[in-house]
Amino acid sequence: MTDPVSTSLGATACVILARGGSKGILGKNLQKLGGGSLIGRSVRAAVAAPSVAAVYVSTDDDAIAAEARLHGARIIVRPDDISGDGASSEAGWLHAIPEMRSDFPDLDRLVFLQCTSPFTTGQDIENCLAEMEKQGTDCALSVIEDHSFLWQNDASGRGRGVNHDETRQRQRRQDLAPSFRESGAIYCVNAAAFERVGRRFCGTVALCPVDHPAVEIDTPADLALCAQIATTSGFAGINTSSLLNIRAVVMDFDGVHTDNLVSTDQNGIEAVRTSRGDGMGLSMLRDAGRWQLMILSKERNPVVLKRAEKLKIEVHHSVDDKVAALEIWLSERGLDWDALLYIGNDVNDAAAMARAGVSACPSDAHPEILAIAGWILPYPGGKGALRAMCDTLLDQGA
Structure with missing residues (x-):
């Protein structure tokens, strides 16, 4: 010894x-x-x-x-x-x-x-x-x-109790x-x-x-089971106690609300794809009334405004300096950076993520963002990332 x-x-x-x-x-x-x-x-x-x-x-x-x-x-x-x-x-x-x-x-x-x-x-x-x-x-x-109840074979090959006596009345577990x-x-x-x-x-x-x-995890079946477990809020990939002080949720648009792809027609008109599941989650988060919500985007496409209007969420777009914009927005609401959850996906979100109390990103974010995010959401942008975030916040606030 x-x-x-x-x-x-x-x-x-x-x-x-x-x-x-x-x-x-x-x-x-x-x-x-x-x-x-x-x-x-x-x-x-x-x-x-x-x-x-x-x-x-x-x-x-x-x-x-x-x-x-x-x-x-x-x-x-x-x-x-x-x-x-x-x-x-x-x-x-x-x-x-x-x-x-x-x-x-x-x-x-x-x-x-x-x-x-x-x-x-x-x-x-x-x-x-x-x-x-x-x-x-x-x-x-x-x-x-x-x-x-554990068993093993004895010398004659017959079953014997290890942590219980099989010759007596069965104990309660x-x-x-x-x-x-x-x-x-x-x-x-x-x-x-x-x-x-x-x-x-x-x-x-x-x-x-x-x-x-x-x-x-030793087999593909183990991996599939754990993947299902990992999407539940109890194993959300973050210490959920860190979310208790969050009072504001600010999201980038492209790559967070969308899958970061855009289709362009012959007239240069762009269209993006968003998730109805994400929209439902954000509606529940908005209706809960416990968090200030905002979309903050560098994008100048009017699609950002239309999506925010549908979701009934405040939006600031055509913003190049996100930190400066957030300083003003938080101050107007009497909030500090520690109360902010910021969700981004690319390098222009890094400065805001570094200041936020909690930073998050979709699972397909840029590698530099994956490296600094405090919370990697279990789905890609535009494909359930925001719904997972909303479900976890709502579970914490229940």
């Missing part, structure tokens, strides 16, 4: 293993779910954890490396001999440590995240680290409470002793203990329950 961790903490870093090869799902770590890639979701969760000083992605794949950098990760190039199916996760983690120590000589704790558990949040990571520190253990892991199973999402370790032992369970262990769907 190793000695318990020290109460004097140095740096904490996160490592995410994301190799390019995958037999169950081709290009699994780059698959999209709820608006973001699996690797992007994991990196964002780690970046959102206040205790994590840096996030590293160990990969042998250039495309994964580029996607991980986009969301704030540092890249460790993983050699081929520990990138195949037979290589252990521990081998990848141990390989990453020297590079992390070169950046953080006082490296004290490591967080290992799995891309196959897509609903991890920064708060989950904080809770796991806190539980490890509270109990003075060498490691901690995320678990899900399990009320199952709620009367079983509490048991937990690994969620597969988060493992935290004391760095020195892990290096010494070479296993994720490197001494005393703390359990940190998480309230996640009990799914790990």
Whole structure:
């Protein structure tokens, strides 16, 4: 048994293993779910954890490396001999440590995240680290409470109860002793203990329950199920408590209300496509009366005015300096930037997004916007992104 961790903490870093090869799902770590890639979701969760000083992605794949950098990760190039199916996760983690120590000589704790558990949040990571520190253990892991009756075969091949006695009257499920199973999402370790032992369970262990769907992505069916879950407000891709103070919602037009495409006839008349579902969501948001709504667009096409008129939403168009326009608009309403949710999709929205209390973008936004958005909506612009935003806000305000 190793000695318990020290109460004097140095740096904490996160490592995410994301190799390019995958037999169950081709290009699994780059698959999209709820608006973001699996690797992007994991990196964002780690970046959102206040205790994590840096996030590293160990990969042998250039495309994964580029996607991980986009969301704030540092890249460790993983050699081929520990990138195949037979290589252990521990081998990848141990390989990453020297590079992390070169950046953080006082490296004290490591967080290992799995891309196959897509609903991890920064708060989950904080809770796991806190539980490890509270109990003075060498490691901690995320678990899900399990009320199952477990069985195994005995030496003769007959079934025997593991956590219950099958020779007695059946217990009520709620009367079983509490048991937990690994969620597969988060493992935290004391760095020195892990290096010494070479296993994720490197001494005393703390359990940190998480309230996640009990799914790990290994098959296309798992991915499809998680994609459905990711569209619900409970797993909206943002800490919904950050939306409680929002009092104003301002949206760009092209690429947010529309799919960012335009058709032009022989007379130069332009037409765009919008979503009836988005329109319904915005109508409900407007009628709720809890938020000030506005469309703010650089576009000079009268279609912006016509769409805003149909939605009965205030509109400012032909605006080049969105920050200046918002300063005036917010001031007139006695609001500050922290009360603003801004939804944009392209580089001319970046300055406003940087100032807003919460920034959001459709799932098909420009890469520079995906990198800075606090909330990647689960659908593309003009195809449900705004409806998902509205549903989540309305659920919070209910």
